[in-house]
Amino acid sequence: MAVLGLGLMGRALAEAFLRAGHPTTVWNRTAAKAEPLAARGATLAATPAEAVAAAPLVVVCVADHASVRAILEPAGGVLGGRTVANLTSGSSGEARRTAAAVSRHGADYLGGAIMAIPETVGTADALLVYSGPRAAFDRHEPVLRSLGAGTSHLGDDHGLASLNEMAVLSVMWNVLNGFLHGAALLGAAGVDAAAFAPLAKTGIETVAGWVPGYARQIDDGAYPVLDAAVDTQLAAMRQVLDESAALGVSTALPAFVKDLAERAVAAGHGGDGYAALVEQFRKPSEGRP
């Protein structure tokens, strides 16, 4: 295989291929970053086209999709018949644009997303998802699996893997923001974040356990109460907001949470379960495209 882009993640991908015994050709804009991989058995390519020409599967992992297209365009003459698996983060629209650019040269395109950090790449803990032509995924799955045991194909839409990455990032940042706001609240009272961590972890794990049930409700469009009604939770949300203001901590996050629930109550969901708030998230924000 070929790996284009040897930043923190690209290096981890190339190393995982090498550990699994796959002949690997690598290229990076800053050539010096490729040299340590040569010592581990990688072949160094002087240009992206040279790397692409060396392998049926081309894995790309750089900063953004515009860079992917800029790297691959001059290699167009040798792309035909190969598969590009692009593990660069980006929106689903960007992924479809890159897919179109690659497909013009007669290559298959798999959009990919890495739900892992570099140090877990190539292990049982790494989750990587792909979307695009099923036949291309099936052809390369055994090799792609050496990047992580949790390797799966989500569907034919080139943008689907990227869309899943955006959704997972949204989950992660919102969970972390809740933890950070809680740590700021307790910190204002002199309590260390380390002392808060076990309780926060329990809260996160409890909510994680609710996800499958809430998902079924979202798909069904009906939100019977599983734990507490939105009305009940709204009262507690106002308390978190008041506590934040009283302690001089940012009220931005609790105000957003309270406003969201108030809109759900105004729409008639006060007696429903929390998953009813999904209907507020489905609406475009005012002033935004």
Ligand SMILES: NC(=O)c1ccc[n+]([C@@H]2O[C@H](COP(=O)([O-])OP(=O)(O)OC[C@H]3O[C@@H](n4cnc5c(N)ncnc54)[C@H](OP(=O)(O)O)[C@@H]3O)[C@@H](O)[C@H]2O)c1
């Ligand atoms: N790190 C993670 O934990 C992680 C997890 C999941 C997904 N990802 C995704 O993986 C991708 C790479 O992340 P990273 O952590 O490896 O970033 P990084 O360490 O900053 O590396 C960025 C890479 O992109 C290359 N690059 C940037 N602009 C370029 C251009 N115009 N032309 C050619 N090459 C260019 C850099 O080349 P130079 O060396 O020449 O600068 C470098 O190889 C990102 O899309 C990121 O969101 C990363």
